Amino acid sequence: MADGREHWDRVYSTRAPDAVSWYQPFPERSLRLIRSAAPDLASPIIDIGGGMSVLAGELLQAGYSDITVLDISNEALDRARRNLGDGAPRVTWLAADITQWRPSRRWAVWHDRAVFHFLTDPARQDAYVGALLAATATGATIIVATFAPDGPDRCSGLPVRRYGPEALAERLGPSFVLVDQEAEFHLTPAGATQHFSYTILRRR
Ligand SMILES: C[S@@+](CC[C@H](N)C(=O)[O-])C[C@H]1O[C@@H](n2cnc3c(N)ncnc32)[C@H](O)[C@@H]1O
Numbered sequence: 001m002a003d004g005r006e007h008w009d010r011v012y013s014t015r016a017p018d019a020v021s022w023y024q025p026f027p028e029r030s031l032r033l034i035r036s037a038a039p040d041l042a043s044p045i046i047d048i049g050g051g052m053s054v055l056a057g058e059l060l061q062a063g064y065s066d067i068t069v070l071d072i073s074n075e076a077l078d079r080a081r082r083n084l085g086d087g088a089p090r091v092t093w094l095a096a097d098i099t100q101w102r103p104s105r106r107w108a109v110w111h112d113r114a115v116f117h118f119l120t121d122p123a124r125q126d127a128y129v130g131a132l133l134a135a136t137a138t139g140a141t142i143i144v145a146t147f148a149p150d151g152p153d154r155c156s157g158l159p160v161r162r163y164g165p166e167a168l169a170e171r172l173g174p175s176f177v178l179v180d181q182e183a184e185f186h187l188t189p190a191g192a193t194q195h196f197s198y199t200i201l202r203r204r
Contacts, residue, residue, distance in 0.1 A: 005097070008051075008073035011156055017052045017079065021155065021188040022114050027055045029184055030143065033200060034059065034109055037141035041065060043108040046135065048098055049115030051076045052083065060087045068107065070094040099127035103135035110135065110142045114196075116168075117146035117160040129172055140203040142176060144168060148183065148197035165199040176201040 017023065034045060041063040047055050050069035059067050067090070071077050074095050081088040094101075098115065110132060119125045132142065147155070147162045154160060163171065165181035180200040185193050 005072050005074075007156075007158070008071075009075040012052065012073050012075040012079060017083075019189055020052075021190065021192070021194070022051075022186075023189050024053070024186070027053060027058065027113070029182060029198060030055055030111060030113060030145075031058055031062065033143050033182075033198065034111060035062065037143070037200070038064075038109050044068070044106070045109040045111065046070060046107040048110065048112040050080065052080045053113070054083070055111070055113075056080070056091050057084050057087055060084075060090060065090075068092040068094060070096055070098065070101065072097045098131055099124045101131050103131060105135075106137050106140070107135055108140055110140065110144075112143070113145040114147075114155065116144055117162065118155070118158055120159055120161050125171060132172070133175060136203045138203055141179075142172070142201040142203065143198065144172075144201070145184070145196050145198045148195040151195040151197070163199070164197055168197070168199045169201060172201065175204050177204060 042065055044066040045064055046068040048070050050071055056067050056069050069091055077093045077095055081093060116128060119128055147160055149162050149164050151162050165178055169178040179202050182198040184196040186196050187193055
């Protein structure tokens with residue numbers, strides 16, 4: 001599969017962490033949204049397709065104790081683990097394709113920045129929703145950031161599907177209620193601006 005593990009391992013083994021278009025030195029919005037959804041620092045939080053994001057480290061710094069990062073790329077997870085140093089053993093690292101993953105537990109907060117939008121095939125989108133349903137319970141918060149309808153139509157050389165909050169909520173299905181939305185104009189390391197849509201939903 002062109003957008004599978006090999007693609008992402010190649011990206012992470014050939015590009016500097018701060019050279020990829022999605023690089024954020026500090027994930028301010030994600031942190032704020034997670035803190036607001038989960039004031040209890042024991043809340044289990046999972047970052048889907050966390051890549052080399054510093055989000056897990058920032059969550060540790062904020063005092064969260066139950067953090068999981070899942071990514072299809074072992075290369076990304078190895079590098080993220082190394083970057084976190086002493087903090088790495090306090091995070092659970094899962095190497096898995098979200099469309100094939102069978103979760104063994106549940107999380108209070110599901111965070112995904114720029115992963116779901118790569119799933120252009122409805123069957124793989126359905127598989128993602130299946131994993132999301134299995135990994136969350138009533139009351140869970142789901143934060144999904146995708147490119148907005150007027151955002152780029154490709155990322156990392158791959159086509160993406162763009163969503164506004166309502167379209168994303170409809171695609172995720174009736175088990176999720178749209179509770180909030182935020183727009184972000186992300187400045188890439190190359191100086192381009194990308195319009196992201198952050199959709200916040202609650203599991204019914
Ligand atoms: C654009 S990057 C975003 C990384 C991170 N969320 C961030 O904001 O810095 C997309 C990430 O999703 C991961 N990914 C892509 N397809 C995936 C899949 N099917 N299952 C799990 N992870 C996937 C990639 O390895 C990559 O780390």
